[in-house]
Amino acid sequence: MDIKIVDVARLANVSPTTVSRVLNNNPIVKPKTRDAVLKVIEELKYVPHAAAKNLRQQKTMTIGVIVSDIKVSYNTDIVKGIQTKAYAQKYKVVICDTQNDLDIEREYLRLLMDRSVDGIILVASLLPEQEIVDLAERGFAVGIIGRRIDRANVLNVHTDNVSAAKEAVEHLIGQGHRDIVFLSGYANAKDSYDRLEGYIKALGMHSIPFRPELVENGNFNETGGYEAFARLKEKGLTFSAVFSANDEMALGVYEYCNEKKIGIPGEVAIVGVDNDRVSKYLTPSLSTIDQPKYDMGFLLAEKLIRSMNGEAEVPRVSVLNSRLIVRQSSTTYSR
Amino acid sequence: MDIKIVDVARLANVSPTTVSRVLNNNPIVKPKTRDAVLKVIEELKYVPHAAAKNLRQQKTMTIGVIVSDIKVSYNTDIVKGIQTKAYAQKYKVVICDTQNDLDIEREYLRLLMDRSVDGIILVASLLPEQEIVDLAERGFAVGIIGRRIDRANVLNVHTDNVSAAKEAVEHLIGQGHRDIVFLSGYANAKDSYDRLEGYIKALGMHSIPFRPELVENGNFNETGGYEAFARLKEKGLTFSAVFSANDEMALGVYEYCNEKKIGIPGEVAIVGVDNDRVSKYLTPSLSTIDQPKYDMGFLLAEKLIRSMNGEAEVPRVSVLNSRLIVRQSSTTYSR
C-alpha cells in the first residue's frame, strides 16, 4: 500500500529514475535492467501514486463527464460512446450526475476545475451559454453534447432538431392528422425551441395554421407530460396527435390515456424524441426520433482528446443526423 | 489557469500558509485577513490544484464505483444511493463501466489502485471472491453490493436472494402453478445459485417434485432469456409459469411469447427479479422482486466512508429485504 518508487529502486539496485523509465516504457533502458525492475515491481505489487505523477506532469489523462441524470438512457448511451473513445486513447472517464439541478452542476464544474481532469464534457447541460464560454476562456478543454452552441473553443456535437421535429410532424400529417399538439420541454432549452420551430415549419409546409393553444410545456419529464396533456384535455381542445419533445413526456401521455381509456393511436397518435430504452417495450410501441447518441459521445470525445493534445485544427461543431423510427403509436393501420 | 497559492498570497500580502488556512476554513485566521484573502481568491479565480493537495494529504475524498453496465437500471439506482451519501459527506464519486467484461473490470481496479480514490465499491462484480479479498488485504477500503460475501475487511450489502426467490415461487404456486421453470443467470453467479435454492425450497414446501429439466440458463440478458425459453419450448416440456432470475431475461421471454402468440399470463405466468425500469411499462406489466437498490448503495457508501475514516466498529455485512411486486404477468384474474 505504501510502497514507492524508491523501494522498488533499492530492491532492484537501480535509481528511481530507471524505475520511472521502465514504468513509462522508455526504450532506452537495457532489456536486462528492465526485466529486473519489472520483477521487483511485480514482487512488491508496486503501483505508482497518481497524485505525484499528475502533479509532476500537470495532467491526469482523465476526462470529466457531467450528466444531467445517469438513469436516462439518452445520457448513458452518450457516455458509452465517450468511454469507448476515451479508453482507446488511455483516458479515464469520471462521471458526475447533477440530478438535473443547475446548482449541483455548477458545483461539479468547480470540482473538476481543480485539474483532476484534463477536459470536461457536458451532456444535457442546463448551464447558461455564457458560463460555458467562460470556462473555455479560462483555458479548459470543454465540449458539450446535444445542445447547439457555436462559440470559440467550445467543442460541440448535436443533431438538427429543427429538421428532425419537422420530419416527425410531417409523418403525423402524412397519417392524416391536422390538429397536432406540441409538448415542449423547459422554455429556456434551445433543444425544445428548435423542435418547436420544426413543428411550426411542418405545419406551414402543409398549410395548416399554427394554433398556439396546442403547445404545452411538460418540462421534459413523465409527470410533466401527464399534466400537460391533462391540461389540454381539460380545456376541451380537439386534436388527434401529439408530438412530444421527448419520450419521457410521452410516457406521461400514455399513462393519462390508459387511465381515461383513450386509444393510442386510434384517438391520439404520438411521436416522441430520444428513442428511450423503454419506448420500444410500450404498448403500443412508441414512434420516436432516434439520435445517434453513442456516435455523438464518441465523436465529441475524439474532438476533445485531439484538442487537449494541442491539435489546432479540430472542427469545432459537428451536426449528426437523427432519424424517425415509426412504430405503432403513430400508425393507424397496424395493431 | 496556472494561478497558484503563492500568487494569491503575494497579492493578499500574506503567506501561502494563511491562504491555505483560509481555503480549509481554519477558524484561527482573523476575519479581516480571511476576507482579504477571499477577495483575492475571487479576483484571481484561484482553484487549488487537486494533485498537489492529494499528494500532500494522501487522500482524495473520492470513491471509485465499478459497475458492470451503466445502462442497467439496477446499477444506476445503486449508484444514485452511493452518490447521495457520498456527496453529503463531501466525497466525490467516480464511476467506471466494465461492460460486463471481467478483464476490463480488472483493468479498472488496477487503475483505481493508484490512490486516485480512497475507497472502491463494486456493483454487480464478476471478480472472483479471492481477488476481492486480496484487494482488502492490500489495505484498500473495499465494499461490494448485491453479492453476498463475508470476508474480513470487505464491506457488503446484499439482499436475501434465497427467501426472495422462495417468495416469488410461492406466489406462483399460490396462483395454481405447479410446473414452474427457473431461468438462471451465469452458472458461477452466487446470486443465481441462491435464487435456485429458493426456488427448490419453495417447491419442496409444497411437495412439488423438483424437475431439473425445467432449469435453463439465460445468462442474465434478454437474448439469453429468449433462447433459454425457446429451448424449453422446443423440447416440448410442459409448464405454466416462469421464474426468471432477472427482468432482462424475462424481456426475452416476452419477445418469444409475442412472436409465438403465447398468452401472458394465461398460458405462461412470469415473475422476474430487479424491478427494472421497463418492467412496469410492459404489457402485461411484469411481476418482479424489487430490491432496495438505492438504500443498498446509500448504506454501503456509509459503511465505506466510516471505515475510511478509521472507525473500527463498522458492521461488515448488512442484509436488506427485497419485496415481491405483483403485477399482471403472474395474476390470472386481472388485465
Add this chain to the structure above:
DNA sequence: TTGTAAGCGTTATCAC
C-alpha cells in the same frame, strides 16, 4: 494570529 520550511512521490533535466 501568522510565517518559515520541509516534505508528499513522481518525472525532467542534466551530468556522467
Add this chain to the structure above:
DNA sequence: GTGATAACGCTTACAA
C-alpha cells in the same frame, strides 16, 4: 544506459 537533483503546488509542524 544510468543516476543525482530539482521541481510540481500544496499542507503541516514548528517557530515567532
